[in-house]
Amino acid sequence: MQRTNFREMACSIARTLDVIGEPWSPLILRDVWAGVSRFDQIQADLGISRKVLTERLNHLIDQGVLERHAYDMRPRYEYRLTAKGAELVDLLMVMAGWGDKWLAGEAGPPVLYRHHACGEISGVDLRCAHCGEPMHAGDVDLLPGPGAAG
Amino acid sequence: MQRTNFREMACSIARTLDVIGEPWSPLILRDVWAGVSRFDQIQADLGISRKVLTERLNHLIDQGVLERHAYDMRPRYEYRLTAKGAELVDLLMVMAGWGDKWLAGEAGPPVLYRHHACGEISGVDLRCAHCGEPMHAGDVDLLPGPGAAG
DNA sequence: CACTCGAAGTTCCCTAAGGGAACCCCGATT
DNA sequence: AATCGGGGTTCCCTTAGGGAACTTCGAGTG
Numbered sequence: 001m002q003r004t005n006f007r008e009m010a011c012s013i014a015r016t017l018d019v020i021g022e023p024w025s026p027l028i029l030r031d032v033w034a035g036v037s038r039f040d041q042i043q044a045d046l047g048i049s050r051k052v053l054t055e056r057l058n059h060l061i062d063q064g065v066l067e068r069h070a071y072d073m074r075p076r077y078e079y080r081l082t083a084k085g086a087e088l089v090d091l092l093m094v095m096a097g098w099g100d101k102w103l104a105g106e107a108g109p110p111v112l113y114r115h116h117a118c119g120e121i122s123g124v125d126l127r128c129a130h131c132g133e134p135m136h137a138g139d140v141d142l143l144p145g146p147g148a149a150g
Numbered sequence: 151m152q153r154t155n156f157r158e159m160a161c162s163i164a165r166t167l168d169v170i171g172e173p174w175s176p177l178i179l180r181d182v183w184a185g186v187s188r189f190d191q192i193q194a195d196l197g198i199s200r201k202v203l204t205e206r207l208n209h210l211i212d213q214g215v216l217e218r219h220a221y222d223m224r225p226r227y228e229y230r231l232t233a234k235g236a237e238l239v240d241l242l243m244v245m246a247g248w249g250d251k252w253l254a255g256e257a258g259p260p261v262l263y264r265h266h267a268c269g270e271i272s273g274v275d276l277r278c279a280h281c282g283e284p285m286h287a288g289d290v291d292l293l294p295g296p297g298a299a300g
Numbered sequence: 301c302a303c304t305c306g307a308a309g310t311t312c313c314c315t316a317a318g319g320g321a322a323c324c325c326c327g328a329t330t
Numbered sequence: 331a332a333t334c335g336g337g338g339t340t341c342c343c344t345t346a347g348g349g350a351a352c353t354t355c356g357a358g359t360g
Binding site for chain 3: 331332333334335336337338339340341342343344345346347348349350351352353354355356357358359360
């Protein structure tokens, strides 16, 4: 399909999409996060083609988001999130929050999140890292940064 | 390419991907958010094929994320974020934050975010909606919710 | 009125990516 | 020696994305 690649764009959103923007990649990370971490498990859970799963896993490993770990003397492997990958899961939690709010409908959210610190069922909330007040799409101005395109 | 559709999965991440998971969709939302909101502008800014841009815009409108708005007596339109779409931009800010941290390199972030409330250059931080403490991937347990698959 | 312009698509062909099923490899078990 | 099961690889087919040319429609110009 000769897909355009986003890596060269001077945009952190595009670059992030170059890492996890392909179809299935976020769901693979979700599975690994949730403990579904072996090839056949992921393949069966998602219903993804084995060929594509291989490609995605290799790409995620190349990008430093997953690592491949032997769990037996036999050639058996499980996939784990790296620190870089674990921070991507924050993104998945925000996605899940949006889906819960706008797409879950009558049935309610399929998954609940219990926060260790307070023990309550909760969700993520976006705050300004500087002042701690809510920070949403309409609460910011965009300015060119040091890495902006020439 | 007979792509699998994610809509029917009992997972808010998958359902969200069904709305904005196709290649280009998040970048289209980013453009509209940043004020690049007309067909030819978006097409030129992204370098996306006109055919695919048409498909993506229609899908985003169908999903209630964008709306098409005439800005002239002539058939001229601009695209705007709905409330549903504006909340998706929160997701884009989290993506941008991850890209800034892990992919920007020496050059630094291409775009800076100035928070209206405090006037500072900042970024988003994920907090528990219930207790206000940090809430990241490792800080939660996943539990089946009311909309979980049978 | 005829001509041109520009925004916003639409159409067509070509290539490459995803789906699916069959096949392969390799160490362990029987 | 034969089987098993995890973890892929290979092959073919279909369809989505890229790219460029073409269309449509109202406005402005001479």
